[in-house]
Amino acid sequence: MTHYILNISPVAILVHAAIPLTIILVYALVAIWAERKVAGFIQDRLGPMRVGGWHGWAQSIADLLKLIQKEDIIPTDASRFLFKFAPFMMFAASYAAFAVIPFSSSYIGSNINIGVFYLLAVTSVLTLSIIMAGWASNNKWSLLGGMRSAAQMVSYEIPTIATVLTVIVVTGSLNLMTITEMQSGNDILGFLPNWFIFQNPFLIVAFVIFFISILAESHRVPFDLPESESELVAGYQTEYSGMRWAMFMLAEYADMLLLSLLGATLFFGGWNSPFGDFMSGPFWSFFWFMLKGLLLVFVMMWIRWTLPRYRVDQLMHICWSILIPLSFINLVLVALWEVIF
Amino acid sequence: MVSAFKNSWITFKSIFTGMGVTIRHFFGPSVTLQYPDERAVLPKDTRAKLYVNIDDCIGCNLCARACPVNCIDIETVVATSDVDLGKTSTGNPKRFWLTRFDIDMAKCMYCDLCVHPCPTFCIYMVPEYEYSEYDRTNLIYHFSNLEPAMVAEVKEKAEKEAAEKQRQREEMMRKKAEEAKIKQMEAKKKAEENNSGENDAQSSKPENGDP
Numbered sequence: 001m002t003h004y005i006l007n008i009s010p011v012a013i014l015v016h017a018a019i020p021l022t023i024i025l026v027y028a029l030v031a032i033w034a035e036r037k038v039a040g041f042i043q044d045r046l047g048p049m050r051v052g053g054w055h056g057w058a059q060s061i062a063d064l065l066k067l068i069q070k071e072d073i074i075p076t077d078a079s080r081f082l083f084k085f086a087p088f089m090m091f092a093a094s095y096a097a098f099a100v101i102p103f104s105s106s107y108i109g110s111n112i113n114i115g116v117f118y119l120l121a122v123t124s125v126l127t128l129s130i131i132m133a134g135w136a137s138n139n140k141w142s143l144l145g146g147m148r149s150a151a152q153m154v155s156y157e158i159p160t161i162a163t164v165l166t167v168i169v170v171t172g173s174l175n176l177m178t179i180t181e182m183q184s185g186n187d188i189l190g191f192l193p194n195w196f197i198f199q200n201p202f203l204i205v206a207f208v209i210f211f212i213s214i215l216a217e218s219h220r221v222p223f224d225l226p227e228s229e230s231e232l233v234a235g236y237q238t239e240y241s242g243m244r245w246a247m248f249m250l251a252e253y254a255d256m257l258l259l260s261l262l263g264a265t266l267f268f269g270g271w272n273s274p275f276g277d278f279m280s281g282p283f284w285s286f287f288w289f290m291l292k293g294l295l296l297v298f299v300m301m302w303i304r305w306t307l308p309r310y311r312v313d314q315l316m317h318i319c320w321s322i323l324i325p326l327s328f329i330n331l332v333l334v335a336l337w338e339v340i341f
Numbered sequence: 342m343v344s345a346f347k348n349s350w351i352t353f354k355s356i357f358t359g360m361g362v363t364i365r366h367f368f369g370p371s372v373t374l375q376y377p378d379e380r381a382v383l384p385k386d387t388r389a390k391l392y393v394n395i396d397d398c399i400g401c402n403l404c405a406r407a408c409p410v411n412c413i414d415i416e417t418v419v420a421t422s423d424v425d426l427g428k429t430s431t432g433n434p435k436r437f438w439l440t441r442f443d444i445d446m447a448k449c450m451y452c453d454l455c456v457h458p459c460p461t462f463c464i465y466m467v468p469e470y471e472y473s474e475y476d477r478t479n480l481i482y483h484f485s486n487l488e489p490a491m492v493a494e495v496k497e498k499a500e501k502e503a504a505e506k507q508r509q510r511e512e513m514m515r516k517k518a519e520e521a522k523i524k525q526m527e528a529k530k531k532a533e534e535n536n537s538g539e540n541d542a543q544s545s546k547p548e549n550g551d552p
Binding site for chain 2: 038040041042043044046048302303305306308
């Protein structure tokens, strides 16, 4: 934790901006390929096999090259500026949030004291960009998808924030680096790491609620109503093609990773090694952190190929009449636990 | 409250059951066949394409007659007496030139009915299924191995021999007819001689006797 660099030299700023961007881009290429492989394996298929030799590892690169060559279609009646702007705004929103994620014990983009708050605030711009895309497309599917998405994200932000708040009650800090550092060490039952998921039974409940909410926030099955391809064509993405559509895809996967990494930071000890001091340098801490995040991403993919989609009213029912009351009750219980123990 | 817990328990149980099923398949074997690289092992009696071992065909036309869709077209020419076409591997003598043996696989419905009547087992299905064509006429398979010139020659020879045989038969017929005539004449003469001897006795039958 040596240098939370604030050397305001342009080069340093560029380097700081480039590191999460590189991680996101590489991750997106791997994750899109991995998603197809996971889908294939779960359905007893093989998934992409031909591009690039070993298990079609270059499939995403080939897809990217194809998307670059595609025509950039803008509907005649679309609101041109907003239509063109929406995908970039969406990606910017997820990308900006990576600034406060502590990737390793010695690297965090910006070590600010309101990290979690900043992250949740910036990601709510996603809702705005999705509505922007849906409305600017001048297409009924896009508009319906955008509206559904707005309703869904606004609703599910509440249980997400409530569960994040339960962790904040325990830590007393909004700084993600501090939150991670508080989970160092292996003291629980003598061997378990000091992760918050093991510290308090109510935090397990909090994690379950948090996980369900981030599934909904990142539009993953069973809550993929904004882009439900079987009923809304592709939701707010319907009119997009080529690289603009690829930006949506990238933003979606970045959002998935962001929320998984947030979950890993809040509940699974962030960059802390599960073996105490063993394998815990700056590099290993990055490894453990990405491993935890990618495991959560894998669970998201796993759930996608297991569960069917919810109806809109069921989605709202789950959020407003189950998750929100439960998360607030849970918040009180965690607070009581903290007072008593 | 209790029912809410019960419901959530049932829900989570069913979700985890489902996830158990999917993860089992995730680690289970795949059923995909990497088609151009690997091919399915087909059963022995796969009906995919008709093949004719033309060396064993005796031109009996049984397969063409068995075909429900008339996709087999056979033309045979009788072998002339100066050539010996040999025998099939099953020992049947070959008596015909096969000037045409066409199978239209575009018409074929893979019923296998032509295979069983064959006395020399020379028409059968082979497990080859990659024979798509851009033009339908390319699906007509020509199994006859005779050159067009050979076909013409064979036909000419066969016609000649047929004509010769016809001629010989006519000759023979004529000879037979002549012989028969001579015999009849002789018989008549004899009869007349006899008649002249017994003329008085048979005068009651005037139609029998010439004046």
